[in-house]
Amino acid sequence: MKCIDIHHIGIWVDDMDEMIAFLTQTLGLRLATREPRGAAGSGERALFHLGDNQIIEILSEPNVQPRPDFPVHPVGHVTGISHLCLRVIDLPAWEMKLNSTKYPITKRWPDDGYAYTGMGSLRVLWFTGPSGVGFELFEFKGEKSL
Numbered sequence: 001m002k003c004i005d006i007h008h009i010g011i012w013v014d015d016m017d018e019m020i021a022f023l024t025q026t027l028g029l030r031l032a033t034r035e036p037r038g039a040a041g042s043g044e045r046a047l048f049h050l051g052d053n054q055i056i057e058i059l060s061e062p063n064v065q066p067r068p069d070f071p072v073h074p075v076g077h078v079t080g081i082s083h084l085c086l087r088v089i090d091l092p093a094w095e096m097k098l099n100s101t102k103y104p105i106t107k108r109w110p111d112d113g114y115a116y117t118g119m120g121s122l123r124v125l126w127f128t129g130p131s132g133v134g135f136e137l138f139e140f141k142g143e144k145s146l
Helices: 016-026 091-099
Strands: 008-012 031-036 044-051 054-059 084-087 105-109 115-117 120-128 134-140
Antiparallel strands (some): 044 054
């Protein structure tokens, strides 16, 4: 018996239209389905397929509660999932794109170049997106377009 992989990540949002617009228009993800939750309850469910059976599930319902107000990782820690990390290519271009949105970058690491970690040389941006969801964009040095 073993765990094979992560099938999907589920994220509750208070504005389905805003999150779908953000994920498709800002992050360039592909909306696969959007439908009522049906037997699972009121509200909607939208799925974004990222490839290799990776799925982000966005959920809404009329009485969803707002996320507690706390900083996105790495500043300030609370239990639970703090952010959704996406591996990207060309982090400076992503930074420019995000700077043109209403979702400001909260931290950049390192300040310049790449930092060496146990995972390799990388650079990272953190920001808060729609519904207060924390995001991290992560780039490895030398990684080229897939």
